[in-house]
Amino acid sequence: xxxxxxxxxxxxxxxxxxxxxxxxxxxxxxxxxxxxxxxxxxxxxxxxxxxxxxxxxxxxxxxxxxxxxxxxxxxxxxxxxxxxxxxxxxxxxxxxxxxxxxxxxxxxxxxxxxxxxxxxxxxxxxxxxxxxxxxxxxxxxxxxxxxxxxxxxxxxxxxxxxxxxxxxxxxxxxxxxxxxxxxxxxxxxxxxxxxxxxxxxxxxxxxxxxxxxxxxxxxxxxxxxxxxxxxxxxxxxxxxxxxxxxxxxxxxxxxxxxxxxxxxxxxxxxxxxxxxxxxxxxxxxxxxxxxxxxxxxxxxxxxxxxxxxxxxxxxxxxxxxxxxxxxxxxxxxxxxxxxxxxxxxxxxxxxxxxxxxxxxxxxxxxxxxxxxxxxxxxxxxxxxxxxxxxxxxxxxxxxxxxxxxxxxxxxxxxxxxxxxxxxxxxxxxxxxxxxxxxxxxxxxxxxxxxxxxxxxxxxxxxxxxxxxxxxxxxxxxxxxxxx
Amino acid sequence: xxxxxxxxxxxxxxxxxxxxxxxxxxxxxxxxxxxxxxxxxxxxxxxxxxxxxxxxxxxxxxxxxxxxxxxxxxxxxxxxxxxxxxxxxxxxx
Numbered sequence: 163x164x165x166x167x168x169x170x171x172x173x174x175x176x177x178x179x180x181x182x183x184x185x186x187x188x189x190x191x192x193x194x195x196x197x198x199x200x201x202x203x204x205x206x207x208x209x210x211x212x213x214x215x216x217x218x219x220x221x222x223x224x225x226x227x228x229x230x231x232x233x234x235x236x237x238x239x240x241x242x243x244x245x246x247x248x249x250x251x252x253x254x255x256x257x258x259x260x261x262x263x264x265x266x267x268x269x270x271x272x273x274x275x276x277x278x279x280x281x282x283x284x285x286x287x288x289x290x291x292x293x294x295x296x297x298x299x300x301x302x303x304x305x306x307x308x309x310x311x312x313x314x315x316x317x318x319x320x321x322x323x324x325x326x327x328x329x330x331x332x333x334x335x336x337x338x339x340x341x342x343x344x345x346x347x348x349x350x351x352x353x354x355x356x357x358x359x360x361x362x363x364x365x366x367x368x369x370x371x372x373x374x375x376x377x378x379x380x381x382x383x384x385x386x387x388x389x390x391x392x393x394x395x396x397x398x399x400x401x402x403x404x405x406x407x408x409x410x411x412x413x414x415x416x417x418x419x420x421x422x423x424x425x426x427x428x429x430x431x432x433x434x435x436x437x438x439x440x441x442x443x444x445x446x447x448x449x450x451x452x453x454x455x456x457x458x459x460x461x462x463x464x465x466x467x468x469x470x471x472x473x474x475x476x477x478x479x480x481x482x483x484x485x486x487x488x489x490x491x492x493x494x495x496x497x498x499x500x501x502x503x504x505x506x507x508x509x510x511x512x513x514x515x516x517x518x519x520x521x522x523x524x525x526x527x528x529x530x531x532x533x534x535x536x537x538x539x540x541x542x543x544x545x546x547x548x549x550x551x552x553x554x555x556x557x558x559x560x561x562x563x564x565x566x567x568x569x570x571x572x573x574x575x576x577x578x579x580x581x582x583x584x585x586x587x588x589x590x591x592x593x594x595x596x597x598x599x600x601x602x603x604x605x606x607x608x609x610x611x612x613x614x615x616x617x618x619x620x621x622x623x624x625x626x627x628x629x630x631x632x633x634x635x636x637x638x639x640x641x642x643x644x645x
Numbered sequence: 646x647x648x649x650x651x652x653x654x655x656x657x658x659x660x661x662x663x664x665x666x667x668x669x670x671x672x673x674x675x676x677x678x679x680x681x682x683x684x685x686x687x688x689x690x691x692x693x694x695x696x697x698x699x700x701x702x703x704x705x706x707x708x709x710x711x712x713x714x715x716x717x718x719x720x721x722x723x724x725x726x727x728x729x730x731x732x733x734x735x736x737x738x
Contacts, residue, residue: 366696465681486724501660508660513660518678538687543698575677576676
């Protein structure tokens with residue numbers, strides 16, 4: 163009896179049918195993590211506490227929804243008493259005195275936080291190559307990137323080490339690694355999940371969400387992650403639905419928007435064919451394809467690379483070596499303490515983004531860049547509002563191609579930024595969006611993106627679940643298809 | 646983007662750029678700014694900026710103390726502190 167590649171639902175059943183004890187589940191997780199150490203998916207493990215919690219559950223069985231389920235937490239969420247680095251040297255030694263609301267919600271639902279996953283430093287990257295703790299490898303090929311920034315999370319789920327993980331998504335950081343690792347992940351509507359205790363990158367874009375093997379498990383996780391939180395002023399107080407309630411609704415007559423402004427000619431031919439096959443699959447389930455226009459879509463990457471660095475330069479000003487995190491050893495005065503701590507603590511990509519942020523916010527450039535990008539952001543949001551009057555979801559490929567080789571994007575930042583071409587617009591508009599596996603190219607998985615209307619995660623999850631009922635792309639693993 | 650601009654923004658960012666990396670950073674930042682200059686292709690003269698997708702004013706809550714006093718816990722994680730304060734290099738001679 164193994165939990166490798168099992169979904170949350172399957173592990174729950176195994177525990178409740180007494181096929182496996184809680185302790186055996188957790189022991190196997192750590193033995194798998196150990197076996198797959200070379201993936202470098204984790205920064206910090208929580209072994210002792212996890213085993214203890216599992217033993218308590220064996221002695222006092224619980225009917226909480228996630229009781230005993232091992233979850234890997236992205237190292238961007240503060241975890242009380244457990245080191246939280248955000249992939250950065252500057253937080254190398256940081257042990258938070260409190261947990262993020264998301265972590266509290268999941269642990270209150272019974273989950274066991276087995277460890278903290280590797281990630282691009284401060285979530286700035288699309289390949290997990292910017293982590294201070296080294297590259298994460300993709301289980302589909304040890305020379306391939308897992309995507310980023312939630313690369314450790316995606317790699318751990320794809321390798322079957324844990325059934326699910328938490329991720330965060332500022333410009334595609336859940337969906338792009340989900341696509342490159344062949345798993346399912348959703349970024350909810352901005353404001354659905356509390357950002358309290360999440361280390362901030364770009365506060366108007368950041369949103370946490372689940373990464374798992376199936377849409378059904380994502381819905382299950384989302385039920386526990388979402389809450390209205392007074393500690394986050396952008397937390398929504400709208401009613402939170404049961405995200406599993408209409409997974410099986412019929413797709414007959416439902417409308418899928420196909421973006422005609424999207425230039426597919428720049429994509430790998432296989433990506434286009436896989437995308438079109440998926441659309442045919444939805445048509446065969448009764449859905450209709452509708453051409454839509456999002457005229458400002460091509461400006462989403464440039465708008466993002468003004469807005470996100472601006473917010474990052476402001477958010478990361480708190481890392482100064484005074485209150486927490488690392489401090490440079492040999493500073494003579496306070497000014498030097500700030501400069502040396504930050505210069506030694508941050509990596510190159512983080513520095514690049516802080517500098518861009520300082521530039522676009524500085525006197526004389528604010529209107530030309532920051533204000534301009536915010537105006538374009540409104541145009542992009544308006545485009546989405548217009549098209550969602552007539553359609554249920556929008557579908558695009560999640561990424562331009564499958565996982566690329568570690569180091570292959572060189573050191574040209576713009577090539578890396580274009581990785582998020584299809585995913586960024588949902589963050590700018592605050593919309594929910596998901597990636598799910600829909601094909602393989604030379605034994606490398608690739609994903610389909612489904613973008614939904616504001617607060618309409620349920621429709622996305624419905625389309626994704628119905629697709630997973632009809633196809634088996636989500637059943638492929640690096641070791642072959644699950645029988 | 647030139648050396649002078651990079652010197653100014655690195656001062657504003659409290660970052661020191663190593664000499665051997667300076668040329669690459671000037672080049673990278675120049676390319677990024679050139680890339681985002683595409684934004685000027687669209688007329689936004691009548692468009693209000695959008696700072697946040699929710700466009701709601703931050704909510705206020707009742708003025709009740711909910712936070713616990715975590716003084717000890719917070720001072721414990723500081724790089725340098727005494728019982729009451731964070732410690733930094735001397736600022737007053």
